[in-house]
Amino acid sequence: MASFAGAFAASHGPLLVREWQAIPQAERLRLEKAFKELGRRVTAARPDVLVVVSPDHWANFFLDNYPAVCIGVGEANEGPPEPWMKGYPHRELRGHPDFASHLLKESLKLGFEPSQSHRLKLDHGSCIPLWRMELASMPALVPMLVNSIEPPMPSLARCLEWGKLVRKAIGSFPGEQRIGVLATGGLSHSIGEKTMGAIHEDFDRKTIKLFSASERSLVRYLEKELPSRGNGSEEVRNWLVAHGAARGRGFDLVDYLPVPAVIVGCGFASWRA
Amino acid sequence: MRDYWLSKLFYDLQQPALAAEFKANRDAVISRYPLSAEVRKAIADDDAPFLARRTNAYLLRYYFFTIGMKDAEFARRLRNG
Numbered sequence: 001m002a003s004f005a006g007a008f009a010a011s012h013g014p015l016l017v018r019e020w021q022a023i024p025q026a027e028r029l030r031l032e033k034a035f036k037e038l039g040r041r042v043t044a045a046r047p048d049v050l051v052v053v054s055p056d057h058w059a060n061f062f063l064d065n066y067p068a069v070c071i072g073v074g075e076a077n078e079g080p081p082e083p084w085m086k087g088y089p090h091r092e093l094r095g096h097p098d099f100a101s102h103l104l105k106e107s108l109k110l111g112f113e114p115s116q117s118h119r120l121k122l123d124h125g126s127c128i129p130l131w132r133m134e135l136a137s138m139p140a141l142v143p144m145l146v147n148s149i150e151p152p153m154p155s156l157a158r159c160l161e162w163g164k165l166v167r168k169a170i171g172s173f174p175g176e177q178r179i180g181v182l183a184t185g186g187l188s189h190s191i192g193e194k195t196m197g198a199i200h201e202d203f204d205r206k207t208i209k210l211f212s213a214s215e216r217s218l219v220r221y222l223e224k225e226l227p228s229r230g231n232g233s234e235e236v237r238n239w240l241v242a243h244g245a246a247r248g249r250g251f252d253l254v255d256y257l258p259v260p261a262v263i264v265g266c267g268f269a270s271w272r273a
Numbered sequence: 274m275r276d277y278w279l280s281k282l283f284y285d286l287q288q289p290a291l292a293a294e295f296k297a298n299r300d301a302v303i304s305r306y307p308l309s310a311e312v313r314k315a316i317a318d319d320d321a322p323f324l325a326r327r328t329n330a331y332l333l334r335y336y337f338f339t340i341g342m343k344d345a346e347f348a349r350r351l352r353n354g
Binding site for chain 2: 015057058059062063081082083149150191192193194196197231263
């Protein structure tokens with residue numbers, strides 16, 4: 001059977017690309033170091049496949065149909081459509097239809113109902129961390145788009161359960177592949193609302209601390225705090241998927257720094273396999 | 274509350290060709306969307322708080338980025354009107 005290669009998480013704010021040169025040097029160097037360290041950990045884990053958990057920032061879905069969760073089951077997916085991501089070297093990213101279809105079928109069997117797509121556009125949410133981590137080789141990617149953009153969103157507890165389901169699907173997938181999870185987004189930020197630009201460092205640090213505590217305390221804290229911590233903070237759902245995949249164990253912070261120049265509390269972490 | 278057609282305009286403006294046309298002839302592009310008079314006025318006035326009540330926050334940010342407004346100015350307008 002396939003094996004779990006570990007879980008990883010990184011922020012993905014657009015200004016990490018759009019305004020990269022405008023970030024004060026000390027912070028830019030620290031961000032660069034954190035991305036590279038995360039890339040080193042991903043490389044060391046030798047994943048054949050990465051399940052990339054990100055929101056869809058209106059690249060694929062609109063108000064006509066915005067799924068709570070969508071799994072990309074295609075042979076390939078498109079690179080980022082944003083004009084300011086044109087420097088990203090991959091215009092097409094290899095998928096892993098066999099594992100993606102297995103994950104989809106296991107989901108349905110266990111009472112989860114994601115949508116599916118045979119070709120997705122992977123926007124900055126997926127691609128900024130993949131770019132900045134400077135991976136020597138790109139694993140096959142199975143996109144898992146979780147709605148943290150347009151309310152109402154999947155519950156936090158459900159996202160944790162999604163992670164456990166991903167782990168189960170890895171464990172029941174025939175083959176020798178090593179399959180990891182990369183969660184992107186968060187930590188606190190506020191986009192297009194009155195509090196735009198606010199970073200809640202206290203919330204971020206407490207959340208980070210709780211990733212090493214009980215799942216219940218983590219979810220309860222987030223349920224209480226998220227409504228007042230900026231809409232971008234909702235992306236912590238993706239971290240919960242990673243946490244669930246890691247069975248709530250082995251969280252290790254790479255770095256955290258609030259970066260006003262990118263208006264994000266930037267977090268980087270991994271979970272041991 | 275979501276104004277579907279306002280949101281659709283912002284969503285469509287992610288296409289570079291349409292964004293270029295919008296910059297050159299805003300009225301021509303807007304005329305293709307059944308927007309109310311008050312929404313048209315809010316677009317003309319760059320009235321961020323009014324528009325924010327009618328669309329998704331991320332779409333709103335894309336829109337103001339597309340028309341060339343810096344995030345700092347966009348944030349100021351959201352706060353102060």
